[in-house]
Amino acid sequence: MDVQQFKQEIIAYSKTIGIDKIGFTTAAPFLTLKSRLLRQQELNYQSGFEEPDIEKRTNPALLFHEPASIISIAVAYPSKMTEHVRGKKGERRGLFSKSSWGNDYHVVLKYRLQKLADFITVNYSEARVKSMVDTGELSDRAVAERAGIGWSGKNCSIITPEFGSYVYLGEMITNIPFEPDTPIEDMCGSCNKCVEACPTGALVQGGQINAKACISYLTQTKDSLPEEYRSVIGNRLYGCDTCQMVCPYNKGMDFHFHEELEPDPETAKPLLQPLLSMSNREFKERFGHTAGSWRGKKPIQRNAILALGHFKEASAIPDLKMVIEKDPRPVIRGTAAWTLGKIGGSEALTILRKVLETETDDYVLEEIQRALSIASDAVN
Structure with a gap:
């Protein structure tokens, strides 16, 4: 089979199954990422949610027998609600980050990757694949950067020319030797808005984050929050969008391509007080389909209590x-x-x-x- 022709067929097929951008790269070790992760480890900047084995995070050959390529995919998500609900005195509301609107993106992207895998294995008899989204060993961002999906911004997000940084990422390792795509030039330049706007100073400098100080991490922890972070969280229940919202490349970026990613305002911006007495069953029924539910109700309830203090x-x-x-x-x-x-x-x-x-x-x-x-x- 003509691998280059097959690559074009995969690109065309990906558009029919809800993949908004696709890129290809080699399966060579991620050496720059490795050195960066080792430095993060030395500084104790890791969140603890990551795969602990840095070798597995940076060497595809440890995850897949004789890998030849990695396919990276991106799916755009909305940055604004089409329906609005507003909090007021006596009826205060919390907020889930945009990345947790709609159905859990892990499920959404895994479904698309499975469809892509089926297409590849049906049309290429010797193909082998291994897919992952977020919780896999590889760094989604490092793969996407090398595959030309976008550049790694100072806010540590992948920024695409087409959709800004409002994209979910996933990847697939394969034994098919696809021609790699060219990485995109870093366009952040002298802009430092995200670093300056970070509420906790977690963005130590452009491209370097102290994950333990990031509000996205803090809202997912289950313990008591340190005093210095409690007021800064505001009414955030899960995640933080500040570094994305101030990014010039996200101005005007709002895409409603996928129905399953559309937010329900009452779920994305729920009333705070009812959360305090919510049972486990009620929590699962209300939020179980979202990415923000993965740590259970305890962090959400703690954050809701903090938000009431904020107000x-x-x-x-x-x-x-x-x-x-x-x-x-x-x-x-x-x-x-x-x-x-x-x-x-x-x-x-x-x-x-x-x-x-x-x-x-x-x-x-x-x-x-x-x-x-x-x-x-x-x-x-």
Whole structure:
């Protein structure tokens, strides 16, 4: 078979199954990425969600017998809602990042990669393939960059000329020796808007991120958040879009190509107070189809409590009273204490003083004491 001709057939077919951009590269080790990851490891900048074995992350030959090429795909997602809901006093809302709107992109892209794999194996009898999306060993961004999908921006996202950085990425290793595409020139230039806008300073410099300080990471953790990050999170429930929203290459980029990626406003921007009493079953029914649900309801509930503190939403005090008195999870009770302190007022002070007498967990007791101090200072 003429491999070059087959490559063109794959490109044409990809457009019929909802793949918005496709690129091809070699299966050579990612040496530049390896050195960068080793440096990240030295600085303790890794989130812990990544594949821990750097060799597997950078050498396709450790994942696939005799790899010859890697196919990279990109699927564009919306950056704006077509239907809007707005929060107001008494009905505050949280926000899921754009990358968690619609159906879970892992499922969406895996379906497209499977369709692509079927096409390849049916038409090339000796073909072998291995696909992955996000949770695989390889770096989606490194593959996409080398395959000409886009350049790696200072915000550590792949920026495409056609769709900005609002794209999901996936890849497929294969034994077919496709001709590689040419990488795209880095167009960030002297622009530093994303680095300057990062709420936590997680973008240490262009192209380097301290993942442990990134709001996208922080909103997915299950423990109590460090004090310095609690107010910065605002009303974010999952993820953060700041570094993408300020990027000039994302101006006007909003694509509604795929129905399954369209956001339901009540899911993408839900009311905060109902989240505090939501059961596991209710959470799965409401959010289980989204990428933002993968860590369960605990981080979402903790973030919702922080958001109520951000708004100083006094109408939430009865809900927070229920949480701090009855929730079995210390992290949730401690976070509720902090928010009651932020809201302040005599009602919040009364609740905090009462639970101080019955609470037994050291962490929660510390949070209550801190909250009482915050609330008392506000009164004085």
